[in-house]
Amino acid sequence: MHSQSLHEQLATVLCQHFELDREKVTPEASLDDLELDSLALAELLLIIEESTGARFPATIEGIGPQTTLAQAAEILTTYLVDEQDTPKPAGGTAEVADTDLAVG
């Protein structure tokens, strides 16, 4: 998964889940422009985690109110890459773990 597709994914969630106007959701728009506060950002990240299987830390270095969508997508993509590098546990384990985000 590369940054372009993650950007598209962010845009889709912002338009559908957060009901933002499509024309406002541009790569140059900052989180502040989109009125995405820390609560909204936390919701957004959870949705992306559930759809990609990635796991973001509680605070992500480099993402703040002035971060643009394009920049955010780029930063978040590094976590997706890390995730892909990590071998996934075999399916069918009985234990339900905190990291079991795909169940949704």
Next chain:
Amino acid sequence: MKRAAITVTGIGLATPAGLGTKTTWQRLLEGRPTAARDPELDGLPVDFSCRVPDDDLAQALGRGLRWRTDRFTQLALVAAREAVADAGLYPEEWDGDRVGVVIGVGGSSFDHNHEIIKAAQGQFRAVMPSLAPRTHPSAATGEVSLDLAARGPSLCASTACASGATALGVAKLLLETGTCDIAIAGGAESVRNAVGSVAFWRLGALSERIAAPHEASRPFDADRDGFVLAEGAGVLVLEREDDARARCARRYATLAGYGSTADAYHCVAPHPDGDGAARAIATALADADLSPGDVDHVNTHGTSIPLNDLAEARALRRVFPLPPPVTATKSILGHAVGGAGAIEAACSVLTLHHQTIHPTANVTNLDPRIDLDVVTGAPRHSDIGTVVSNSFGFGGHNAVLVFCRP
């Protein structure tokens, strides 16, 4: 000291009949119940409810709020906006510091069972971050304040099924004491979800008439077997009468009296003779400086629960030598718990405004133990100067409002 008269200048309703005061009032006049099978309740012991149409609610709410609000808050927002617009008030123009918001809500929202399941299964990080603030009963008041830039006193009244009426009573007190100049007050709740249905069914409070949902809510009828879960919101704009006159606002009615009592009898069951209810009615009439003989109509709590309707009838018999004609709004709209008292207060105001009592649906065989003049079949037009609106909640909360022709 003479207290200021409090007047109703705006009405907003979001009910299973649809959005908007006119839609609800029209449905009430038709006497046509809104109960129907609810797809969200498929497979549950009670699979029907009175549900606000989803598309109407989304459209009225507008974009951008659903991600962080639950249904009861959305209903409150839509009703509050309508009430404020109806009052001819503009949030851009008012002194927000002097505008108070009091929305009654019975309990925490159960819109997100799935999040609870995640928590129970140890998937802590998968729980939505907005879960705590959005499910609190006070979320409705908070979001309404934010939406309308109302920065005065704000609180959530929670007295179970009487919450909406309590909120209006508290708002009256805030205006009388000069704590604010405009009060946006009412109630909102959405309990017609899976947890609500199962929980109230286990309590034995719900009608199980699953073969004929539209006949399930039948207050005061001999064959009643419980209430029908609903959702909705009712909001009124209240002002001191002098202020309303000064800005030439339309005055629908005077909120003349508020009475609040507790049964202090049982955690769920009402006092069998309606002791607390009768005292609340008497207290509200005393607050309005009126006597029982002045009352022309009672909008009953009338839930269709066997014990409760009987207790309410007995309470009315205790207060009124000859009770005036009564109706039960829940026969048509179901029971919106914390929203119900405010929805029915709005109906009481509309009854005064239109000089018309809406019929109670499904009363085909009046309970012989209930000696009341229940309006059935068609709306009844008459000279109505004073209306009593009853709301009684689980836990023995009784809240009664008295409205008079302005």
